[in-house]
Amino acid sequence: MKMYGWYRCYNFKYYGQGFDVKDTTADQSYIPNSEKSRSTDAINALDKKGIKNSSGSIFETQYLAGSSSQNSGKLSHSGANNLSNNNYEWLGICMYYYDNSDKSSGPITSFTY
Numbered sequence: 001m002k003m004y005g006w007y008r009c010y011n012f013k014y015y016g017q018g019f020d021v022k023d024t025t026a027d028q029s030y031i032p033n034s035e036k037s038r039s040t041d042a043i044n045a046l047d048k049k050g051i052k053n054s055s056g057s058i059f060e061t062q063y064l065a066g067s068s069s070q071n072s073g074k075l076s077h078s079g080a081n082n083l084s085n086n087n088y089e090w091l092g093i094c095m096y097y098y099d100n101s102d103k104s105s106g107p108i109t110s111f112t113y
Contacts, residue, residue: 002046002050003050003051003058003059004028004061005020005021005028006050006058007058007059007060007061008021008027008060011060042090045090048112048113049112050110050111050113051094051108051110051111052108052109052110052111053098053104053105054104054105054107054108055104055105060103062074062075062103063076063077064076064077070096071098071099071100072097072101073101073102074097075093075094075098076097079097080093080097083096094108095107
């Protein structure tokens with residue numbers, strides 16, 4: 001998620017090493033030729049959109065390939081897919097996981113840049 005990259009630009013994990021995130025499971029990993037059109041469409045729909053916590057700050061968005069629960073502060077791949085299939089829009093999916101969690105003491109909001 002781009003918000004993770006933005007957060008790491010402002011909150012250094014690898015200070016002075018010439019990069020902000022690693023292409024591994026330590027941060028985010030990319031698997032060549034794994035692109036799916038549905039995912040690409042979702043990414044493109046979020047062009048120039050971001051999320052911030054209830055304090056108005058960007059935060060470390062976290063993602064799990066497995067499952068996680070509502071308000072866990074970690075977005076679940078399978079859970080997000082299920083929410084999408086139940087007509088949740090992108091912000092509603094993010095709110096499901098990040099609202100009232102260790103990432104945001106209240107509701108998150110979106111912003112445009």
